[in-house]
Amino acid sequence: MNTIDISQRDISKIALLTNPAAGKGRAKEKGALAARKFHDLGVDVISIAGSSPEASAQLATEALASGIDALVVCGGDGLINLALQAQAHTDVPLGIIPAGTGNDHAREYGIPLDPERAAELIVDGVAVRTDLGKMRTDDGRERLFGTCVTQGFDSIVTERANSIAWPKGSARYVTAIVLEFLHFHSIPCKIYLDGALEVDEPITLAAVGNTRSYGGGMKICPDARHNDGKLDLTVLGRMNRYSVARKFPKIYSGNIRGEDGLSQYRAEHIRIEMPDMPVYADGDRFDVLPIEYSVEKNAGLYLIPRP
Structure with a gap:
């Protein structure tokens, strides 16, 4: 088994990638709740949402190059997958606000389904290195x-x-x-x-x-x-x-x-x-x-x- 690589991160500026259609439209509401909680916690939020998967992927790539402390996805496992294509192999951690149907990434990593609690976790949690499949x-x-x-x-x-x-x-x-x-x-x-x-x-x-x-x-x-x-x-x-x-x-x-x-x-x-x-x-x-x-x-x- 690989050695577990866990690190503490200072999260003061994030990009929040949202799919408004995820979770039968619930992602937009959850994204707004998470954004307010981030602001309450003193975190600067750059909100991004593409008009297509390709546009969202491009926005995620640009955000990662802009000096953010974390790329945060508010949506389901499909949007997380899209974000992974840009974020994998970088030193910018991925945060998750679960807002999909299955939310199996969130289940795996113990991330709460409540958007405000998930936002608090992103600010107060730790970053862990994992494998991905290709x-x-x-x-x-x-x-x-x-x-x-x-x-x-x-x-x-x-x-x-x-x-x-x-x-x-x-x-x-x-x-x-x-x-x-x-x-x-x-x-x-x-x-x-x-x-x-x-x-x-x-x-x-x-x-x-x-x-x-x-x-x-x-x-x-x-x-x-x-x-x-x-x-x-x-x-x-x-x-x-x-x-x-x-x-x-x-x-x-x-x-x-x-x-x-x-x-x-x-x-x-x-x-x-x-x-x-x-x-x-x-x-x-x-x-x-x-x-x-x-x-x-x-x-x-x-x-x-x-x-």
Whole structure:
């Protein structure tokens, strides 16, 4: 395991990146509450919000070069992922005001969902170095991720969950699971771990985790650690609809160790091949398989509660 790198930071000037549409519009309100709390704490706030993901990415890049003490994201895991592309490998820490649907970054690092308490944590907390994951397509497209990447039945479920407005939070994923059972089937797959072929058969899903959860707290990689220099992989093998339905409550709780049909692995490099399968990273669609995954050691820098 990597040595834990924790440092105290003086936070007096931040850029606050907001996605007003995140959390069904709640991010705008939470961002305003956080900004007021920062002002009360004597912190200068530069508010930024792009009209598109590309514009937001550019604003984040410019803010990082302007001499801020922290880049703070008010939104969901998708906006955090966008910020990571600019902030990773820098010495400017990332603060989080959770305002999304799943908030799995916040769950991993113990960040409160209340925006004012999250703002206080950013000012009074510490910065910790973490690993990040990196995805690479065969044509060279790359992207970093902080939590989990899904492919197979769970990525199809994520596509369905993103298309429905109700219910809220993690219940949307449960609803999407039920709806997708109507079309469920196992998918031919090859998985290579550190260059060696490990899986060559139809499977239900494969999840790559830098951290433990996705989908609003579903602990698909319950043993993942964000500073161990490895990526975790959970594979749900070929099984019928009834068996899959029985497994998902255990996936949600993380109680999957030794479960029939579920295999767990750990590696620095993972390659997954499934025909035309969509891939979701930090809750947002990235590309389709095949994709190679690797660890970017110590690439992340998050503001978290004091130990």
